[in-house]
Structure formats: C-alpha cells, structure tokens
Amino acid sequence: MAQQLGFWIDQQYCTGCKACQVACKDKHDLPLGVTWRRVVEYSGGSWSTDPAAGTFAPNVFTYYTSISCNHCDDPICVAVCPTTAMHKGADGIVSVDPAKCVGCRFCEWACPYSAPQFDPTAGVMTKCDLCADELAEGRDPACVAACPSRVLHYGEIADLRAEHGDRADVAPLPDPSITRPNLVITPHRHAEPTDAGTGTITNPEEI
Amino acid sequence: MTTTTPRTPLDTPVTRRSFVAWSAAAGGAAAAVGTGARLGLLPLTPARAATGGDGPRQVWSACMVNCGSRCPVLLTVEDGQITRVDSDPTGGDDLELPQIRACVRGRAIRQRVHNPDRLKHPMRRVGPRGSGEFERISWDEAFDAVAEALRSTIDRYGNEAVYLNYGTGVLGATVACSWPPAATGVARLMNLLGGYLNHYSDYSTAQITTAYPFHYGEWVSGNSFDDLVNSQLVVLFGNNPHETRMSGGGELFVTTRAKQASQVRTIVIDPRQSETAVTLADEWVPIRPNTDAALVAGLAHVMISEDLQDQAFLDRYCVGFDEDHLPDGAAPGSSYRSYVLGRGPDGTPKTPDWAAAITGVPAGTITRLAREIAGAKPCSINQGWGPQRHSNGENSARAVFTLAAMIGQIGVPGGGTGGREAAYSMATAAFPTLKNPVSTEVSVFNWTDAIYRHDEMTALSDGVRGADRLTAPIRFIWQYAGNALVNQHADINRTAEILSEPDDLTIVVIDHQMTVSARYADILLPDASTPEQVDLAQQGSAGALGYLVLADRAIEPMWECRPVYDILTGVAERMGVADEFTEGRSQEDWVREVLAETRKLTPAVPDFETFRRQGIYKEMSPDGPVVPLADFRADPEANPLSTPSGKIEIYSAALQEIADTWELPEGDRVTALPEYVESREGPEDPLRERYPLQLIGHHYKSRTHSTYGNVPWLQEAHPQEMWINPADAADRDVRSGDTVDVVNDRGRVRIVARVTPRIAPGVVSIPQGAWFAPDADGVDLGGSVNTLTSLHPSPLAKGNAQHTNLVEVTRT
Amino acid sequence: MPVGELPLVLFTLLTQMSVGSFVALGAVHVLARRRYPAATVDRLSDPALYAIGPVMVAALAVSLLHLGNPVNLLNVLNNLGSSWLSREILLGCAFTALGAAFALCQWRRWLTPGVRQAVAAVTAVVGLVFVWASAQVYLIPTVPAWDTWTTPVAFLATTFLLGCLAVGAAFVVAASVRTRRAAAQGARPEAEAEVDAMLRSSLRGIGLTAIAVLAVELLVLPAWLLGLANDGSPAATAAAAALTAGGWLHLRLVLAVLGGGVLALFLYRAAAAGGRRLLLVTAGSAFVLVLVAETVGRVQFFESYARIGI
Ligand SMILES: Nc1nc2c(c(=O)[nH]1)N[C@H]1C(S)=C(S)[C@@H](COP(=O)(O)OP(=O)(O)OC[C@H]3O[C@@H](n4cnc5c(=O)[nH]c(N)nc54)[C@H](O)[C@@H]3O)O[C@H]1N2
Ligand SMILES: Nc1nc2c(c(=O)[nH]1)N[C@H]1C(S)=C(S)[C@@H](COP(=O)(O)OP(=O)(O)OC[C@H]3O[C@@H](n4cnc5c(=O)[nH]c(N)nc54)[C@H](O)[C@@H]3O)O[C@H]1N2
Ligand code: SF4
Ligand code: SF4
Ligand code: SF4
Ligand code: SF4
Ligand code: SF4
Ligand SMILES: [Mo]
Helix, strand or coil: CCCCEEEEEEHHHCCCCCHHHHHHHHHHCCCCCCCCCEEEEEEEEEEEEECCCCEEEEEEEEEEEEECCCCCCCCHHHHHCCCCCEEECCCCCEEECCCCCCCCCHHHHHCCCCCCEEECCCCEEECCCCCHHHHHCCCCCHHHHHCCCCCEEEEEHHHHHHHHCCCCCECCCCCCCCCCCCEEEECCCCCCEHHHCCCEECCHHHC | CCCCCCCCCCCCCCCHHHHHHHHHHCCCCCCCCCHHHHCCCCCCCCCCCCCCCCCCEEEEEEECCCCCCCEEEEEEEECCEEEEEEECCCCECCCCCECCECCHHHHCHHHHHCCCCECCCCEEECCCCCCCCEEECCHHHHHHHHHHHHHHHHHHHCHHHEEECCCCCCCCCCCCCCCCHHHCHHHHHHHHCCCCEEEECCCCCHHHHHHHHHHHCCCCCECCHHHHHHCCEEEEECCCHHHHCCCECCHHHHHHHHHHHHCCEEEEECCECCHHHHHCCCEEECCCCCCHHHHHHHHHHHHHHCCCCCHHHHHHHEECCCHHHCCCCCCCCCCHHHHHHCCCCCCCCCCHHHHHHHHCCCHHHHHHHHHHHHHCCCEEEEECCCCCCCCCHHHHHHHHHHHHHHCCCCCCCCCCCCCCECCCCCCCCCCCCCCCCCCCEEECCHHHHHHHCHHHCEHHHHCCECCCECCCCCCEEEEECCCCCCCCCCCHHHHHHHHHCCCCCEEEEEECECCCCHHHCCEEEEECCHHHCCEEEECCCCCCEEEEEEECCCCCCCCCCECHHHHHHHHHHHCCCHHHHHCCCCHHHHHHHHHHHHHHHCCCCCCHHHHHHHCEEEEECCCCCCCCCHHHHHCCCCCCCCCCCCCEECCCHHHHHHHHHCCCCCCCCCCCCCCCCCCCCCCCCHHHHCCCEEEECCCCCCCECCECCCCHHHHHHCCCEEEECHHHHHHCCCCCCCEEEEEECCEEEEEEEEECCCECCCEEECCCCCCCCECCCCCECCCCHHHCCCCCCCCCCCCCCCCCCEEEEEEC | CCHHHHHHHHHHHHHHHHHHHHHHHHHHHHHHCCCCCHHHHHHHHHHHHHHHHHHHHHHHHHHHCCCCCHHHHHHHHCCCCCCHHHHHHHHHHHHHHHHHHHHHHHHHCCCCHHHHHHHHHHHHHHHHHHHHHHHHHHCCCCCCCCCCCHHHHHHHHHHHHHHHHHHHHHHHHHHHHHHHHHHHHCCCHHHHHHHHHHHHHHHHHHHHHHHHHHHHHHHHHHHHHHHHHHHCCHHHHHHHHHHHHHHHHHHHHHHHHHHHHHHHHHHHHHHHHCCHHHHHHHHHHHHHHHHHHHHHHHHHHHHCCCCCCC
C-alpha cells in the first residue's frame, strides 16, 4: 500500500484568497455550489471603546483555514455510507464511486469538514480525490500548485508530521480524534484550540 | 529604472524538474526547489503535456488587468475553448526567480473570456443614452459612424474636445495597452489627427502623485519589499499588499517570504483588519479614515516632547521642520514643529489626546507607537494609497512622508520614504504612440465637469494644466478598456445625468463585456480579449524580480470581436491615416518590433519564436533591494532633490503660493505643511448627524476594480458584502447576512451586511468595483460604492476622494 | 422548514407508526384472546392489520424521494458492515416482508394460530429492532443534537404513541363501519356486544398507554434540550436555537399534551360508557393531534441538524 498522503497548511500566512478553491473548480470543472476546497474565515474578539476620549481599541483576531478532504484514517463518511460508494482506496485516498452512490447525503451529514459536496445535477456525491490523476503523472494537486502564498502543501503524512508537527486541533476544525484527518496545521499566532474557540465562522455561506 | 544585466536567463521552457536540475548544475541555490522536493515527496511538477493536432494545446497568455501584479497563465485550449488554466510552472518557491502564481482571479480567467456578458458585434445606441438599447451594425457602419463623429467634433470644437478617458482593463499589455492614455493605440491614432485632451494623474494615486513634487520633487517610492528583512520595524499606513498585490510572484509573495525569513515586527494602521493585517501584522491599529495626518501630528508631538526625532537628519536633509529651516518669506510659526506644539496660527498643541479624539487611536497607543517608531532603527514607514484617496489625501500622504523624515530612515536599507514600496523593473521598449499636439490637460477626475462647465474651468479654479483654461467642452469620449466612464467614477447617478445631457456628445466604448460604462456608449465596439490576440505582457510589481511574458493568441477572436489595434486601424482608414497608423504592420509585427527593441535594452530576452515557446522571461535585479534616495542620503549636495530647495520640503513655499492664489471651493484648504485639515465628510463634519458612518471602499480580492466582477466562481468565492462593526450593526438591529440599505444624498445601495469585528466602529466598507445595477426606483442592487461617492474633487490634486463619504445604514 | 428532509420526516414517522401499530395490535391480541373468542378479536383487529402493509410500502417509497440517484438503489445494502443506514433499510424491508407474510397467513388463515402468533412476535421484534436501527442512523458523533440517548428513546416513544393511538382510531372506525353493516345485515347481537366490549377495553388500555408514553416524551424532551444547552459547542448551540425558534416547540408540546394526555384521559374515561360517536371523535382527534405533534417534532428533529466542525 502506498504511503498515506495528507495536507499541510501553514495557517499563519493564508490570506483567504481562495486561489486554491478556484484552481480546484477549474481543474475539475465544478459548478457553483460544489466546492471541493473551501476556505473558512474564523474571527472573534472584542472592542473596547472610550466614548469620552472618542477612541476605540481592538482585541480582535482573524485567521483562515483552507480545507478540502483530509482522507482520514477513520473516515466517518465511509462508515456511514450505505453503498460503499464512499471508500478509502489502497492509496489512502477517500473518494466517491459515482456508479455506486445513491445520493443519500449521509456522508455529507457526517463529515465534520464539509468535504463531501453534493452535485444536484448528477444527483451524486462528489469530493476531493487529491487530484489522483495529477499525482499519477507526477504533478502537484491543482490547489497546492495554485497557492500564491505557498502555504498549502501535500505529501506523505508521516513526513509532514515529522517536519511540521501534528496539530489539527485548531478551531473551528473538529477534534481530530473523531476522524483522524491526515492534516497538519501550523497554527496562526491567534489560533484557538478546537474545544476552546471563542470566535465564529464568519463566512458560513461560503463553505 | 536602469537597464540591467540579467543574472539568470531562462532560455528554454523550464519545468520545475528541469529547473532544479538546472540550478543544481549551475551550482545554484539548493533551496530553489519546489515544495515536493523540500518535503522529500513526490517528483516535482512537470508542465502538463501539450499534445499536438486537434487535442488539447497549452498556450501562454497573461492576465492584463490593473492590480499592480501581472501573472502569466498557461491556458489549455480545446476546440477553440479555454478548458483549463494553470499558472506559471517555471521556477520555484523562493524569492530567486519564483513561479509567478496567478491569484484567484487569474485562475478564473476562462469564465471571464467565455462569459455571457461578452460583446459580440458592433452596436449603435437606439434608446436614450444609458438605456442599454442598441442595434447591431456592421464593422463598416461602425467605422463610418466613429469617423463621422470624430470629424464633426474636431471641426466644430477642435481637438481639445476629444477626450481619452481613463481605462486600465489591459494596462499590462504593450500594443493593446490601455493606460496611461498617452501610451495607447487610441492616442497614436488621435495624435495623427491633431491630438486630444489628456488627463494628469490617475484614480489610484491622484492625491499622492500631486503631493510628491512639493515634498520630494518627484515621485519617490519606498524601499522595495524584499528589503523588509533589513528592518527592525515596519509600519504600513493603509497598505494592503495581501489583497492589492496578490500575485504569487509579486508583493504578496515577497512580503510573505520576507516576514517568514525575518519575523520583522509589523504594524498595520488601517480602519480595517485587512488581509495584510491578518497575515503580516503583529499589531493592528485601527484608525478613522482620512485622519492619518492627525495621527502623524500626535506621534510628532510625542517625539518632539521627548526629543526622539532624528534632528540631525531633519537639519541636513529637510526644510520646514524647525523655524530655523523655513524658506525665505515663510511666516514665523509656520514650521511643522510650531504646528505640532501649538505655536502656529491655530494655537492647538497636537497632543496625543488631541490626535486620539480625531483618529480614534487611544492616546496611550499613540505615545507607545511614537516611542517604538522612533526607537527602531532602521524602521520602514510605508503607505498604500487608501489613506490618500480622500478629501484631504494630499496632506495625509505628506504627513506620512514627514514621519519618515522625522525618524531619519530615508535612503537606508531597512528604512523607507513613507511612500509605497518600489520594485525592480526590467528595461523594455514600448509601442510608439507619437506626440500629442494638444498640451491642455484636466485632472483624471474632473473630466465630467468639462462636459458641462468647461468655460468656468481654469488653472486656478480647477487645476487645468498646460493652458490657463479649457477652450472647448468634451464632446467625444474614447473609453477603451475602462469602466471609469460610469462605474469607477464617482456619484454614478449624477455622472449618468451629466452624460445624458449633451446631444452632440459621442461616446465610443471599446470593451469586451457589457459593462456599466458600455451601457452608456453611443457606439459600442467589441474587443478581443487578451487570449484572443498576441501581445507582450509587461511585468507587475514583484520585489527584485523582473519579467516579461509573451501572451500568445490562444483562441481565435470570438464572434465578430476584433483586437483593438485592428479596430483602430479601421477608424484610421476612414480618417485617411491608415498608413501612418500601421506603418504597414500587423499587431504581431508590432509585437516583434517592440520585442526587437526590448532585446536591445535587455539582450537576454529571447527572440520571438523562442519566446513564443518559452512564454516567460525572468531576471533578478542585479542590485538587490531598491533603496530610493540612497544617493541623496549619501550626498545631498551632489544629488539634490528637484524641489526648489533641493531638500525634502516639509514646508512647501510652492504650496503656500497655491494656497494664496487658487480659487478653492468653500471648505477646501491647501496648506504648506502636512497639517490635518478637517474636511468635507470627514469625521467632524456636522453632516454626521444625518449620516453617522464613514464609508470607504477597499479594493477587493473578488475583482480587479470592476473587471472579473461578472465571474461566477469569483462571486461565489468572495461575495459582495458591506463590512460593518458589531456595535454599529447592533445599534441598527442588523445581523450578518441581512440585506441593508446604505444611503446618503447621492444614492442608495442595497447590499448584504457582513457583521465583522474586522472594521472599526463608525466605519463601513463596500468593496469597490461591483457593477452598478439600479432597480426601477434607482436603488443600486449591484453594490457599487460609487453610487454613494462624491464628485467633489480633493483641493490640490482635483482628485477622486472616493474613500471619503458619510452614509447611514438601515435594515430593509 | 427543511422541505428537503420531508421524505425522511415522513419515512421515519410512517414506519414508526407502522411498527407501533403492529406491536399494539399484537398486545391487544394477546390480552384480548384471554377474554374473547378469536373471531371477535380478528374482526376488530384485522382491518388495522391490513392497513399497516400499504403504509409501510408507502413510507419506503417516500424515502426514495430523499435520494439524489435512486438508480443505484440496489447498492444500499452494500455496507451492512458499518453503515446503520444499510442495516436500517435491511431491517425495514424485513419487517415489511414478515408483516406482509403474517397478514397473508392471517387473511387466508394459513398455518395454526400458534404459528401465526410466533410469526407475529418475530415480526414485532424485527420492527422494534428496525426502529432502534433507524435511531442509530442518526447517532452521528459529529451531530450533537442527534448523537444522544434521547434519539432512540424518542423514536421508540413515537413508535408506541403513534402506534397505539393509530390502532385506537382504527378500532373505532372499524367498529363503526362494522356496526352499521351488521345492523343492515341483521347480524348476531351477542357478537356485536363482544366487539363493543373489546373495543372499549382496548380503548381504555390505549388511553393509559398513550398517557404513559407521553410522560416519557415529556421527560425526554427537556433532557434533550438540557443536554444541548450543556454541550456548549457552536453546533449544539445552533441546534438549541433552531429548536426554540418560532414557537414550534410549544405548538408540539401543546398538541401532544392535548392529544396524548387530555384526550387520551378522556378516552380512557369515555370508553367505559360513552357513546360510539363520542369515542370515534375522541380517539380520532387524539390520533390526529398526536400525529401533527409528532410531525412537528420530527421536522424539528431534522431542523436541529447542526454539525460540529466547519
Ligand atoms: N469608489 C472607488 N472607486 C474607485 C476606486 C476606489 O478605491 N474606490 N479606485 C479607483 C482606481 S485606483 C482605479 S485604477 C479605477 C479603475 O477603473 P478602470 O480603469 O475603469 O478599471 P476596471 O473597472 O477594471 O475597468 C476595466 C475595463 O476594461 C475592460 N477590459 C478588460 N479586459 C479587456 C480587454 O481585453 N479589452 C477591452 N477592450 N476591455 C477590457 C473591463 O471589461 C472593464 O470594463 O477605479 C477607481 N474607482
Ligand atoms: N484585488 C485587487 N487588487 C487590486 C485592485 C483591485 O481592485 N483588486 N486595484 C489595484 C489598483 S488600480 C490600485 S490603485 C491598488 C489600490 O491599492 P490601495 O489604494 O492601497 O488599496 P485600498 O483598498 O484603496 O486601500 C488600502 C487600505 O487602506 C485602507 N484605508 C482606507 N482609508 C484609509 C485611511 O484613511 N487611512 C488608512 N491608514 N488606511 C485607509 C483600506 O481599508 C485598505 O485596507 O490596488 C491594486 N490592486
Ligand atoms: S474529511 Fe470528511 S470526507 Fe474526507 S475522509 Fe475525512 S470524514 Fe471523509
Ligand atoms: S451520498 Fe453517496 S457517497 Fe454519500 S453516503 Fe450516500 S451513497 Fe455514500
Ligand atoms: S487535491 Fe485536487 S481535488 Fe483535492 S482540493 Fe486540491 S485541487 Fe481539489
Ligand atoms: S490559495 Fe493559499 S493563501 Fe489562498 S486561501 Fe488557499 S491556502 Fe490560503
Ligand atoms: S488579477 Fe493580478 S494578481 Fe491576479 S492573476 Fe491577474 S495579474 Fe495576477
Ligand atoms: Mo488604481
């Protein structure tokens, strides 16, 4: 079996530009509403104001997280899928077989990363396949190749973890123990832990 | 910029794999490898195979819009359609000859090229101007109509009545270049026909461009961003490269790498927690818009009180900081020191408390910042153009220059002039456009006045240049690759009214989409988009990187579209100047010609055939980071500035003269010092009782101005929403996602609110550039901020103060 | 209201009502057979029994509307190894098949009553396991509002409440139809008296059962809401907000208490001596009110979907 692949995101310098998202849509010809890679804006904190002095001071934070599918070790999407259309391949890539999928959307309900994306026209689930065709020809996944800030990377998860640590427990991402994502995050300096996030997802409609 | 010897020509298409091999062979940087290699992963990315025959082909093109960056794109073409977009596969991930990765917009270029809004045929207006009612005509009819209107306008009013409006839609091109007007094919044609009314400065930088000569003698940029690694502290006033220089080979990439390398402490002063504040800033200092000059005065007060300023620098290189260094004739008490300490005419000390009340920045923060800025050596003071696109922007710009002078970090590595970052640029030739026989110019912004009150417009009243006054009204407008006719100009409702009035006005719009401005055309000419023609793409701002792209014709012009060069040739034929216009050359011939000239300046640039295959040529600056005024710093006597004193003029006698002689509208002020001036629709305007919120319109990642504004993937990724602080939203019972009306006396915009702590209380921002789309009641449903902006120009530059607006927000 | 989930609302409600009805009929059978001859019992209960099959089939058919791509329907049993959805569908089909087999035997009087009863018992157990499996489908660890013990309890409560009230309503309708027909045909009066007696005692039991199940529901609901409130995660908070928005929760409670409490109590009392017409109205409206209440509750259950993470 091939080594498990995963993503590494250096959250510190992600600008939320979504070049990754659009490169993926371009590569896979995805229609509106079907977005395999999404970028979450997480923002919080408060302002203090001094009305007498006419001043304000922020204690405000914001950071972005670009997420597609983490090709998890415990893929809850696969567990709930009645048809086995959602499956983890020998290469560790979790993908949908449209010839099996009934479009019941249970995987979408379950995945805490919003990775499965329903295609209403075809009636089936779709999702990031890690650009398996590009990988086969020795090229980077489209999203990785697109990131203008060079903060989105992929590789063998063991190597990524060895080099960049093993954190994926950053709000608003879920507790990694649930699905054991193959994801490594270098946290933004303001990043909050999964269970103690005080901010909110400020672009829910974009995910 | 001087001509340079390239260090590293790339004369074959370089895949990442071969680039690594090549750089290793050259003993080059082992670090210059791709992500995969650095991680010890999969093989490096080869370019995707371009098969021959009828199968998919890959063709180099470029994104030519005006975003300050410039990206090559590698288009996959199948059956005459662009089916996929890749970015530059050559080069690596560090600052040495990097991959120039296209931003989110360039990635979506195929939805702009293959867009339902594309213009397909020449058209003539049949309904009232602006109604959008057109009839299809042939190219012959179109050329006749344009020629006829041109001739009659020139016969009746002279060439000064023909105006080339601002348009930056293909500013990156060479033959199809759309800006500055004098560099365009339209100018070449008009220059053969007796000339045209030109404009000075631009919508980007009107105030700072006009302020520069008084302060520094000419435009002087700050140090280039690759120099940030040499700084101890970086202070960005309203500069947002992570949204306004988004290329992954341009300043976004350069600043990211610089920060990663040095972790230099960075302070961003901006009413919004911009993307740059998110990624680069250690501290974000929110400020009320239009008050940067007050903040600087407050900082100066602390520095002077605690004697922290670099007095030796001020004594040697500047005039007007101290009473001792005022030019002859300046009134006593007119130095900056006197202004700050309250010893000038206004008698008000500019204490931190004073500045706090105006700017919103707490006095304690001002004191702390002053000490930190004065103490960090070297410190880079840098401003974007948001602070100056205001009703008092000339003074804001000069105030920030003055702060840079006070800490004496000008002309040294790690320092800065207070201007926006410089960048290396390789030497290239230009498309020759001949000389304009008409010398008269209006400001980029007050051309609308020249339509209906040209006879009142003089040098002293309206900043007319090149002549004392206008002698003709504007009666013919060329709008090539611009939306500034309506959407990007201010006060759209009033602008539409002005445009609708004169019967003998002719508006010719050459665009590739049915834009807001296109709706106002009398004659509408469908241009071929960039991938439908061959051209040279000039580089964008990219630190120490210089490059040139050969943007080839990837697909045939669609429908009846024609490249602008061919369109202008058609008009030139009707006007009897075809031979002079073309000199017998096709567009490709010109590209070859300009390339040949460029190779004289930069011999490493490949010849046309090689370039066509290779797509891109890159080189690094041989001199390292750009440090403007280094020579002046080293020897100010030998290398004086072109100001009257040869020094940095914090007090400008020339400005004092203008203040004394110009006829300024009530409330407008020009000052010799970079004072904070309370201005129209600023935070102190009593109008705030009715319109309590300051409205700005930041440049947005979804679009480059209005270009890409109709691309579905981008609208989905970055929806058009108005930013509002939670406190202001709560006062108005507005929640994120609610539709709100944003109103002032000029118009009404209906837009979705994004309630976010990322914007200061009392401030809202509608990202500029969305397409004006009025409903039957005139309410703009498109979210174009220019529905609400003012035509009142700034005092000195007569420029667009589009970030200075007061509004109220209500739930619908 | 999430019209998209309407098929699932209907599917879960109708299948649970079917299972509940089957179980209730079984209980009535077992209890009634002690006092009344088989013919009498069958007379009252058979019509209700035959109604279950079509309802089950309709429910299964409606559930197809939830699928984006029913073409691949046959694959849904592929993942019995880990997918509760596969298991639910298998069990649902098994219950339907067993129920149909039993109804056929009952109709044709095939096999001995003892064997038939054994088949019925197996069917009832499979039905209950099916309801339990249905609940397991929603115990998704990433959905706090669903992933709680209250989901299976609530599903079972719905099963029993709707089941018994449906049977009650079916009985009075069947009895009225019978009586009218019997009068017209001049049937044996003793037999009709037996039917009447059995009807009344069944209704008393049904009234009491409904009240007891309602009590369970009234305990589960606050426990559910409290659990969400204590969870504190954004998803749980969003779920709680969805549940308490717009007064639907109140509507549901009022209707459930009226139908499953007040009317059920009234039914219990009236069953002793009340007129047939009164019983018809009471049992009928108790069922309708509870059906509406449960529908609102189930819609709200699906509304409370909010996932942790992004
Ligand atoms: N309120 C407010 N207004 C502003 C600003 C602001 O900050 N606030 N910013 C101002 C600034 S800085 C600027 S530079 C201006 C920019 O104003 P413009 O120069 O008008 O820029 P765009 O809106 O991008 O318009 C470019 C036009 O070129 C067209 N175009 C693109 N490609 C092609 C092509 O290949 N051929 C042809 N013929 N046309 C093409 C596009 O369709 C579009 O209509 O806006 C100014 N307006
Ligand atoms: N994505 C994208 N990139 C672009 C463009 C685009 O439309 N889209 N346009 C391009 C063009 S032509 C230009 S000219 C440049 C424009 O570049 P800028 O003029 O620098 O851009 P703006 O967004 O107008 O302003 C920059 C920042 O200044 C802040 N600001 C506004 N008013 C004030 C103030 O009074 N004081 C301070 N301190 N800050 C203030 C804004 O919130 C914003 O974050 O961008 C270029 N790049
Ligand atoms: S991220 Fe979601 S869809 Fe992807 S493998 Fe994990 S659980 Fe499945
Ligand atoms: S939608 Fe398709 S992939 Fe997802 S759970 Fe259902 S059958 Fe499986
Ligand atoms: S790896 Fe490929 S499919 Fe997955 S998000 Fe990136 S571009 Fe999309
Ligand atoms: S392309 Fe890179 S910087 Fe932009 S949103 Fe994606 S991960 Fe972040
Ligand atoms: S908009 Fe600017 S940064 Fe983006 S692709 Fe085009 S040239 Fe590059
Ligand atoms: Mo600009």
